[in-house]
Amino acid sequence: MPANPKYLSTSPWQKGSKISAGIIGGYLITSLFHMVLALVLPNGKAIIITSIFSAIILWSTLLIIPFLFKNGWKAWLLYLAIIILLYTLYFFANQQNSFL
Amino acid sequence: MSKRNYNVFFNAHTVSGIVISVALYIIFFAGAFALFKNEIAIWEEGSPINNIDRTAIDYDKIISTLDCKYDLQGRNIDLNLNHNSDQIYAYLLATSDSLASKEARTIHYLAVDVDTSYTKTYAEQYNLGEFLYRLHFFQQIPYIGLYLAGFVALFFVFAIVTGTIVHWKKIIPNFTEFNPRVKLKRLWADAHTSLGIIGLPFQFIYGITGAYFALTLLVLLPANLLYNGDQQKLMNELHPEQKKYEWIKANKQQIPSLNKFVNASAEKWKGFNSKNIFIRNYGGSNMKYVLAGEISSKDNFVGTGRVVLDVFSGKITEIKEPETLNYIEGVQRTMSRLHYGDFGGFGAKIVYFILALITCFVIISGVLVWVESRNKKNIPMPKRIFTANVGHVYMAICLSMLPVIALSFLFVKITNGYFIDKQNIIYLFYISTWIIAIVYFRNLRNNYKTNKICLLIGGVLSLLIPIANGISSNNWIWNTFLNKQSEILLIDILWLFIGLASLWVYSKIKPFKQDQCTFARTPIDFNFKEEKLIQINIKNQIPMRTKIALLWIFLALGWVIHHVYGLFNIYYIEDLTMEGATGEAPVIHHIYRILFEGACMLFGLLTLEVSKKWFRLTTYTWAVIAAAYNAYHLVTAAIYESTNYSELFMLVIVAAASILLVKNIHIWNKSESN
Numbered sequence: 079m080p081a082n083p084k085y086l087s088t089s090p091w092q093k094g095s096k097i098s099a100g101i102i103g104g105y106l107i108t109s110l111f112h113m114v115l116a117l118v119l120p121n122g123k124a125i126i127i128t129s130i131f132s133a134i135i136l137w138s139t140l141l142i143i144p145f146l147f148k149n150g151w152k153a154w155l156l157y158l159a160i161i162i163l164l165y166t167l168y169f170f171a172n173q174q175n176s177f178l
Numbered sequence: 179m180s181k182r183n184y185n186v187f188f189n190a191h192t193v194s195g196i197v198i199s200v201a202l203y204i205i206f207f208a209g210a211f212a213l214f215k216n217e218i219a220i221w222e223e224g225s226p227i228n229n230i231d232r233t234a235i236d237y238d239k240i241i242s243t244l245d246c247k248y249d250l251q252g253r254n255i256d257l258n259l260n261h262n263s264d265q266i267y268a269y270l271l272a273t274s275d276s277l278a279s280k281e282a283r284t285i286h287y288l289a290v291d292v293d294t295s296y297t298k299t300y301a302e303q304y305n306l307g308e309f310l311y312r313l314h315f316f317q318q319i320p321y322i323g324l325y326l327a328g329f330v331a332l333f334f335v336f337a338i339v340t341g342t343i344v345h346w347k348k349i350i351p352n353f354t355e356f357n358p359r360v361k362l363k364r365l366w367a368d369a370h371t372s373l374g375i376i377g378l379p380f381q382f383i384y385g386i387t388g389a390y391f392a393l394t395l396l397v398l399l400p401a402n403l404l405y406n407g408d409q410q411k412l413m414n415e416l417h418p419e420q421k422k423y424e425w426i427k428a429n430k431q432q433i434p435s436l437n438k439f440v441n442a443s444a445e446k447w448k449g450f451n452s453k454n455i456f457i458r459n460y461g462g463s464n465m466k467y468v469l470a471g472e473i474s475s476k477d478n479f480v481g482t483g484r485v486v487l488d489v490f491s492g493k494i495t496e497i498k499e500p501e502t503l504n505y506i507e508g509v510q511r512t513m514s515r516l517h518y519g520d521f522g523g524f525g526a527k528i529v530y531f532i533l534a535l536i537t538c539f540v541i542i543s544g545v546l547v548w549v550e551s552r553n554k555k556n557i558p559m560p561k562r563i564f565t566a567n568v569g570h571v572y573m574a575i576c577l578s579m580l581p582v583i584a585l586s587f588l589f590v591k592i593t594n595g596y597f598i599d600k601q602n603i604i605y606l607f608y609i610s611t612w613i614i615a616i617v618y619f620r621n622l623r624n625n626y627k628t629n630k631i632c633l634l635i636g637g638v639l640s641l642l643i644p645i646a647n648g649i650s651s652n653n654w655i656w657n658t659f660l661n662k663q664s665e666i667l668l669i670d671i672l673w674l675f676i677g678l679a680s681l682w683v684y685s686k687i688k689p690f691k692q693d694q695c696t697f698a699r700t701p702i703d704f705n706f707k708e709e710k711l712i713q714i715n716i717k718n719q720i721p722m723r724t725k726i727a728l729l730w731i732f733l734a735l736g737w738v739i740h741h742v743y744g745l746f747n748i749y750y751i752e753d754l755t756m757e758g759a760t761g762e763a764p765v766i767h768h769i770y771r772i773l774f775e776g777a778c779m780l781f782g783l784l785t786l787e788v789s790k791k792w793f794r795l796t797t798y799t800w801a802v803i804a805a806a807y808n809a810y811h812l813v814t815a816a817i818y819e820s821t822n823y824s825e826l827f828m829l830v831i832v833a834a835a836s837i838l839l840v841k842n843i844h845i846w847n848k849s850e851s852n
Contacts, residue, residue, distance in 0.1 A: 080551055081189035085182045109400040116404060123415060126401045127506045130513065133397050134389045138335040145186050177404045 087150070095150030103157035104140030108133050110164035117171035184344065191340040194333050195544050196568075201316075201330045203541045203576045205388075208314040210534035211307075211583065213519055213527050214669065218307030220263050221669040222590050224651030226661055232259045232452040233444045235266070235292045237436040241457075243295040244268060249282040250460040251275055254422060257455040262665060265289045265303070274425040275462065304601035306590045309608060310583070315392055318605070320813055328392030335385035342378065345371045362694045363550040370543040373536050380533045381540075387517040416506065418498075419470040419484045420456055429463040434489055436467060443469045443485040447500055450483065465489040472511075473500045475521040480511045524668060531672075538576075545572050546625075553696040559703075566623075566702050573628050574619035580636035580680065582612045587673065588639060591646045597766060610803045617799045623704065626692045633684040640677030644670035722846045723785055726797075729839040730782030733804060736832035737774045743825050778804070789850060798843045805836040 087093060112133060116125040144153035179187075211218070220227055237257075244250060252275025258267040268290050273282035289303035290296070316323030345352070352371045360368075374381075390397055398412070405412045414421045436455070444452050456468035467489055473481040483500030487493070498504065515521050519530035549569035553562055586608050590600075597603045619628040647670055648654035655674075658667040692698060720728075781797050812829045819825065 081185040081192065082181075085185040086189050105396070113400045113404055116401070122404075124505050126398075126404070127416065127509045129401070130390050130394075130397055130509065131386050133400075134332065134335065134386050134393075138332060138339060138385075141332075141336050142187075142190070142339060145190050146183060175404065175406075178406055178408075 087148070092150045095154055096144040096147070099144040099150060099153045099157050100141035103144075103154060103161065104137050106161050107140055107157060107164065108137045110161060110168055111136065114164055114167045114171055116177075117168070117175065122176060179343075187340045188344050191337055191344050192548060194337045194340070195541075196548055198330045198333050198337065199541050199545050200572050200575050201326070202334055203538055204316075204579070205314055205327060205330065206384075206534045206537045206541070207576070207579050207583075208310045210531050210538075212311040212314045213530055213534075214672070215307035215311045216260070216262060217665040217668050218310070219303075219305045220665040221647070221653075222305045222307070222594060224591075224594060224647070224653055224666070226663050227262070227264045227665065229262065230264065230292055232261075233441055235259075237440060237455065240266075240268075240290055240292070240295050241436060244270065244288075244290070244297070247297070248284075248286055249273075249279050250457075251278040251282050251428070252425060252462060253282060253457075253460050255457040255460060256420070257457070259453055259455065261451070261453070264292050265298075266292055268297075274459070275428060277428065301599045301601040304599075304604060306586055306604060309586075309604045313608075318609075320817060324392050325395075328389055328396075331385055331388035331392060335382070335389065338378065338381055338385055341374060345374070349375050362691065363547060363696070366543040366547045366550070370540055370547060373543075374540045377533055377536050377540060380530075381537055383516050384537075387513050390513060391517065416510070418496075418507070419454070419468055419482075421458070421468075423458050423464055423466065425459055426463050428461055429465065429490055431490060433461065433465070434492070439467045439485075439487050440469055443487075444471070446485070446497075447473060447483060449474050449477065450500065463490065466495070471500075475515070479515065479521060480508045482507055482511055524664075542573075542576060545569065550696050553700055553702065555700055562702055563704060566697070566704075569625060570620050570623050570628075571616075573625045574616045574622075577628055577632040578612065578615035578619055580676075581632055581639055582608065582615055584636050584639035584643060584673070584676075585611055587643050588646050591643070591650055594650065603766070609806070613803050613806060614799050617795070617802060621795065626687075626689075626695070630684060630687060633680045633687075637677045637680030637684060640673045640680060643673040643677075722842060722849070723789065726839065726842050726846060727782045727785040729835055729842065730778050730785060730797075732835050733808075733832065733839065734775045734778035734782065736828065736835065737778065739828055740825075740832075743822070791851070794843065794847045794850065798840070798847060801836070801840045801843050805833075805840050808833045808836040 087096075112125060112129040116122040116129075119125055140157075144150055144157075147153040147156075241250070241255075244255075248270055250270065252273035254271040254274075256269040256271075258269070260266050266289075268286070268288045270286040270288070272285050275282070287300045288297045289300075290298075312318060315327040319326065348371055352368050352375075356368050356372055358365060398416075401412055402409060410422065436457075440452065440455065444450055450471055450473055452469055452471040454468075454470040456466075456470065458464075458466040458468070465488075467487040468484060470482065470484040472478075472483060475481070478501065480503065481500040482498070484496070484498045485494060486496040488495050498507075519526050522529075546569070549565055552565040586604070589607050590604065593603070619631075622628055622631075644655055647666070648657075653663065653666050653670075655667065655670050658664075658670065777800060781800060784793065785797065808829070812826075812833045815822065815826060815829055
């Protein structure tokens with residue numbers, strides 16, 4: 079009944095990288111994603127209030143995705159790339175911040 | 179799906195499930211009762227309520243009473259009209275008028291009687307409903323409890339999604355093949371999947387809304403950044419009804435009537451229920467009255483409306499029609515409606531209650547499958563013992579909640595009106611009986627018996643609850659039925675059903691079921707490792723019992739010194755007699771003294787003479803409770819009295835002694851039973 083251990087990663091570093099990618103990386107992606115959308119789309123306030131449930135859904139999905147990778151550091155690499163991309167978008171979009 | 183992914187998801191589901199299971203069970207079980215938080219408060223108080231229409235309350239009288247006592251000048255005031263009780267809640271924020279009195283600078287949270295304007299503090303109006311509601315998100319753990327609950331909710335969503343992926347192919351077969359007569363492990367596994375799928379939408383809603391409520395801080399952090407850290411502006415946008423205004427200056431004119439405003443505003447819409455009154459900048463030139471409420475959920479699932487009045491100019495500055503939907507406010511109200519189940523009267527709440535208990539079953543059956551499938555001959559003994567232990571502890575914590583909650587209901591009913599500070603006494607009673615139950619059932623090491631005993635005691639206590647209510651408040655079921663006290667009646671009927679259901683299930687669980695579990699076929703010898711465990715160093719050895727007796731007396735001394743700190747207040751801070759003192763020490767004082775110093779001295783003395791098993795277990799339980807209390811006290815003291823250095827030092831020593839005591843009694847217990 080328990081999962082077949084031959085498919086599971088045993089190294090604590092691997093486990094740690096996948097979990098941390100999900101929790102920390104996932105949170106950063108979720109936050110930046112909603113911030114960019116709120117800045118770019120016409121009705122920013124609606125995006126902010128949508129985020130109170132969509133952020134949880136997106137974050138929990140991003141918690142799962144690193145487990146699809148054999149190597150957790152590659153998951154971190156992917157997440158980092160997305161974070162940098164989203165942050166760049168945020169940086170430019172934030173030049174015209176309509177919330178202030 | 180590839181074989182690898184299937185196994186990875188399976189493992190992710192198992193591990194996340196086991197890690198959050200106990201916390202999640204407590205959240206759902208306490209949450210099921212928290213749905214009836216207000217009804218429990220009314221039931222506990224026991225006096226019939228008049229269901230006074232919220233527009234018929236004399237708010238002017240209440241406000242002037244509060245003004246006399248707490249000086250409202252320059253404050254923001256939130257009144258929660260609390261729908262179905264004879265109390266409303268007043269939250270008085272600190273004044274923003276720099277010229278206001280010293281009294282106006284302290285924050286108060288009060289329960290106000292709508293007839294007499296008599297006020298009670300938070301600790302005085304505390305009740306079991308409030309306790310279970312707070313337990314539902316671990317607020318009893320200072321600071322981190324709420325976030326702990328939030329992450330449990332987040333990982334609950336994780337477990338739901340991975341679980342659905344893993345069980346996807348078996349969803350339909352599991353329904354058609356479900357058979358209560360198969361082996362226990364199969365039964366649990368099948369029930370876990372079927373009930374998990376039946377409850378899926380409900381559980382998903384709870385995962386999402388719960389994670390948002392507990393992790394609001396994290397979820398709204400990005401929005402906060404967009405507003406460049408201007409939190410007040412963000413809050414004004416998200417909660418326009420609670421909007422706060424800059425203080426300009428005081429206005430000495432007579433303040434216009436609040437009653438008139440409430441009556442005129444509530445009449446605007448048919449079937450409008452007033453829920454909150456917000457008063458902004460009391461006595462200021464831009465003072466505002468806000469009446470917020472909603473129309474019945476039958477007409478609109480989300481139908482919030484409000485009227486804002488600029489008090490001194492008499493102009494209505496804002497109206498939100500309840501029939502017009504507003505996305506920003508609607509989303510938030512939808513989240514809370516879905517979470518609190520407050521949209522379909524008692525019916526919807528009962529359905530929520532049952533679904534919450536089904537979720538508890540899904541959690542428990544998941545843990546049991548995990549325990550069962552890890553007790554095989556080819557698995558090394560220490561691992562098997564560990565798994566079995568986790569199972570025993572988990573079952574002890576989860577299953578004992580039913581009898582402990584039922585007993586707490588009896589306790590608050592019987593002692594109603596006796597204690598003034600109800601918060602502390604409910605904490606003390608609930609947490610200590612729970613710890614006693616957990617230690618007992620953990621040492622029983624038999625999930626079958628734990629289950630049977632909890633159902634029997636829980637069932638009998640449940641049936642006693644309506645009877646206790648009848649004897650102590652004369653609220654017999656027929657009386658409350660005839661007097662239309664539906665809140666009180668609901669709680670009694672709920673317990674009646676819980677009691678009957680528990681006893682029915684109790685009678686259905688037959689001893690032969692025990693033989694079906696793997697622990698009957700491949701039994702575990704729990705004494706396995708123990709020869710290695712205790713190696714006594716003969717040198718410098720204090721005999722164990724002497725050591726324990728010393729530690730007990732040390733603890734008693736610690737508590738005596740602790741009371742000396744109470745005297746410090748008299749030397750430096752307070753008057754000689756306490757506020758509200760009657761010239762006589764209350765009985766509860768004696769009970770506290772016996773529970774704290776008395777019990778420690780007694781155990782210290784008895785340890786010198788007695789070493790029977792029952793005694794060791796009793797002292798062990800008491801030591802655990804004392805340790806929990808001391809650790810809790812240390813944490814709260816470090817937070818709230820961080821400048822009381824010498825007391826903190828004492829508390830650290832006492833907490834350390836407490837932990838040593840638990841450890842030593844544990845070793846003593848083990849060495850004696852060998």
